[in-house]
Amino acid sequence: MITLDNLTKIFDTDRGVVSAADHINMEVPQGEICVLLGPSGCGKTTTLKMVNRIITPTSGRVLINGKDTSEQDTVSLRRSIGYVIQQIGLFPNMTIEENISIVPKLIGWDKSRYLKRASELLEMVAMDPAIFLKRYPNELSGGQQQRIGVIRALAADPPVMLMDEPFGAIDPINREVIQDEFLKLHRELKKTVMFVSHDIDEAVKMADRIAIFKEGKLIQYDTPDDILSHPINDFVKGFVGRDRALKRLQLVTVAEVLETESSVVTAEDSLATALQRMTDAGYERAIIVVDGDGRPVGYVSRSVATTTKGNCGQHSYNLRTLVRPEDDLRTVASKMFTHDATWLPCVSEHGKLMGVVTQRGITHHLGATYKSSRAKEQSLQHVRVAP
Amino acid sequence: MKGPEKSRLFQLPVLIGVFLLGVYLQRSGLIDGMLYYWEDIVYLTNQHIQLTIISGSLAIAVGLPLGIVLSRPRFIKISEWAMQGLNIGTTIPTLAILALSMSLLGIGFVPSVFGLFIASLLPIVRNTYTGLLGIPAHLKESASGIGMSAGQMLLRVEIPNAANVIFAGIRTALAINVGTVPLVFLIGGGGLGELIFTGIDLFDTEMMLAGALMTALLAITVDILVAACAFLMVPRGINPSRA
Numbered sequence: 001m002i003t004l005d006n007l008t009k010i011f012d013t014d015r016g017v018v019s020a021a022d023h024i025n026m027e028v029p030q031g032e033i034c035v036l037l038g039p040s041g042c043g044k045t046t047t048l049k050m051v052n053r054i055i056t057p058t059s060g061r062v063l064i065n066g067k068d069t070s071e072q073d074t075v076s077l078r079r080s081i082g083y084v085i086q087q088i089g090l091f092p093n094m095t096i097e098e099n100i101s102i103v104p105k106l107i108g109w110d111k112s113r114y115l116k117r118a119s120e121l122l123e124m125v126a127m128d129p130a131i132f133l134k135r136y137p138n139e140l141s142g143g144q145q146q147r148i149g150v151i152r153a154l155a156a157d158p159p160v161m162l163m164d165e166p167f168g169a170i171d172p173i174n175r176e177v178i179q180d181e182f183l184k185l186h187r188e189l190k191k192t193v194m195f196v197s198h199d200i201d202e203a204v205k206m207a208d209r210i211a212i213f214k215e216g217k218l219i220q221y222d223t224p225d226d227i228l229s230h231p232i233n234d235f236v237k238g239f240v241g242r243d244r245a246l247k248r249l250q251l252v253t254v255a256e257v258l259e260t261e262s263s264v265v266t267a268e269d270s271l272a273t274a275l276q277r278m279t280d281a282g283y284e285r286a287i288i289v290v291d292g293d294g295r296p297v298g299y300v301s302r303s304v305a306t307t308t309k310g311n312c313g314q315h316s317y318n319l320r321t322l323v324r325p326e327d328d329l330r331t332v333a334s335k336m337f338t339h340d341a342t343w344l345p346c347v348s349e350h351g352k353l354m355g356v357v358t359q360r361g362i363t364h365h366l367g368a369t370y371k372s373s374r375a376k377e378q379s380l381q382h383v384r385v386a387p
Numbered sequence: 388m389k390g391p392e393k394s395r396l397f398q399l400p401v402l403i404g405v406f407l408l409g410v411y412l413q414r415s416g417l418i419d420g421m422l423y424y425w426e427d428i429v430y431l432t433n434q435h436i437q438l439t440i441i442s443g444s445l446a447i448a449v450g451l452p453l454g455i456v457l458s459r460p461r462f463i464k465i466s467e468w469a470m471q472g473l474n475i476g477t478t479i480p481t482l483a484i485l486a487l488s489m490s491l492l493g494i495g496f497v498p499s500v501f502g503l504f505i506a507s508l509l510p511i512v513r514n515t516y517t518g519l520l521g522i523p524a525h526l527k528e529s530a531s532g533i534g535m536s537a538g539q540m541l542l543r544v545e546i547p548n549a550a551n552v553i554f555a556g557i558r559t560a561l562a563i564n565v566g567t568v569p570l571v572f573l574i575g576g577g578g579l580g581e582l583i584f585t586g587i588d589l590f591d592t593e594m595m596l597a598g599a600l601m602t603a604l605l606a607i608t609v610d611i612l613v614a615a616c617a618f619l620m621v622p623r624g625i626n627p628s629r630a
Contacts, residue, residue: 152533
């Protein structure tokens with residue numbers, strides 16, 4: 001857990017006194033990712049760097065798991081905090097193995113232990129130790145280097161990690177991949193992470209909580225969903241973008257809006273049966289055709305069923321696309337637009353029909369938090385506006 | 388055409404040329420003439436090497452720490468002045484340095500070593516200083532953010548990454564040093580300068596060449612030695628010759 005208590009930094013510059021961080025109060029709970037977000041010069045990086053005392057606070061305190069960092073030895077404090085920077089900062093004179101082993105070596109692990117740890121970490125980010133351990137940083141691509149940057153910070157298993165725009169210099173395609181990898185690592189390791197970003201999409205994707213900064217002040221500190229659905233003022237509204245409702249799609253998975261499909265038909269059923277079941281279940285447009293194992297194979301539309309005779313197998317249309325319960329709604333919406341569909345069937349890992357996602361279900365879900373007063377109250381508890 | 392093939396193409400003419408030159412020198416009696424001074428050559432080369440080794444190692448022993456100290460943030464104010472001073476120092480001709488050294492310490496071995504030491508000190512300090520200042524800020528931030536103390540950062544990150552520049556300084560310094568040693572004959576320091584200057588005074592080409600060729604040979608040898616050190620000691624990740 002990281003607690004910032006009235007944290008303030010004032011710089012004396014040529015243009016006068018600048019407060020880069022102004023009485024910041026916030027708390028990052030154990031095991032969560034907190035993204036500090038804001039335009040450049042808003043104080044997010046200064047705030048981050050005060051946690052490991054790269055920048056010394058003018059006043060206020062930083063507590064890690066309840067312990068005041070200013071009372072600890074700076075060097076050992078930093079060894080207990082993973083640190084990743086945008087420029088990566090791998091040491092070009094050292095091999096990948098040496099780079100990863102730096103902190104374990106500094107805190108006195110024995111050789112066999114830190115060498116084993118280096119291989120283990122490389123495997124965690126899907127890089128073959130046999131190939132990469134003995135290479136030098138300049139022999140790796142940017143994306144590979146940043147993976148090493150991240151696992152180097154994880155090497156000594158620190159409870160807390162600070163990341164300063166870690167994926168900012170990586171091309172968009174690789175960035176997505178590394179973000180996913182990091183989230184996967186995070187789910188296993190449950191570090192408390194403070195993460196600086198200027199990219200709202202990255203923040204929405206990575207964060208358990210987002211802290212929005214402006215001119216050294218913490219404007220809003222909330223979960224991504226609440227930031228997007230209840231921006232506290234025009235600045236936050238402007239920063240999250242006019243398409244904030246669409247961005248929220250990314251936060252919701254299919255499983256949350258799934259409507260179970262109780263009535264289905266098989267290929268052998270007659271169209272009359274199909275029509276009867278549609279009417280009974282209240283399906284307006286179509287019914288899904290499944291095979292013997294419950295796998296969807298097609299659908300019969302209501303108009304066909306009312307006008308034609310025969311069995312369902314002969315008169316079904318192919319399903320254009322399927323979704324999975326763990327897909328986010330942004331993907332689903334995109335698939336719906338691509339295939340001009342208002343509903344999509346959702347299947348399990350084994351291809352079994354689990355239910356359908358409908359456009360109405362999605363809009364209903366998104367609309368719900370706007371209306372619910374419960375969510376509003378909850379979000380107001382998280383909001384702390386700087387004095 | 389690839390590198391090795393090309394060099395093989397040139398090897399033969401060069402070998403023939405060297406052979407013909409050797410034949411010519413032998414016929415003209417120049418080699419015999421130079422070998423006449425063999426004992427002098429051996430003795431003076433020894434002296435020459437001693438002067439280089441002693442003054443060179445002194446310069447490295449003083450120059451490296453001095454460059455490191457000047458590059459530390461707390462000295463940054465005075466280091467700008469110090470570097471300006473050293474830059475002016477570099478413009479003084481080495482002969483003038485020897486003359487100044489003689490007026491200070493008299494003649495003989497000590498003023499010679501001192502003069503050579505001063506002449507080779509400057510490139511070492513300057514390259515160490517600029518090499519260390521040139522370490523990217525993000526490497527230093529990364530090192531201190533990871534929890535390295537200032538000393539660990541210097542030894543494990545800063546010096547290894549500045550090693551190329553520092554070695555270039557040492558190479559320049561030793562080249563200047565070997566080339567300047569003949570001049571210390573003028574302030575009573577000995578060395579191969581004795582053959583060169585005496586040869587000039589006596590219009591004895593063979594004597595002069597014996598000294599000059601040996602000096603050239605030494606200069607090349609020292610340069611190769613330093614290059615070999617750099618090749619072996621600069622880590623592979625930042626060593627352009629081992630990429």
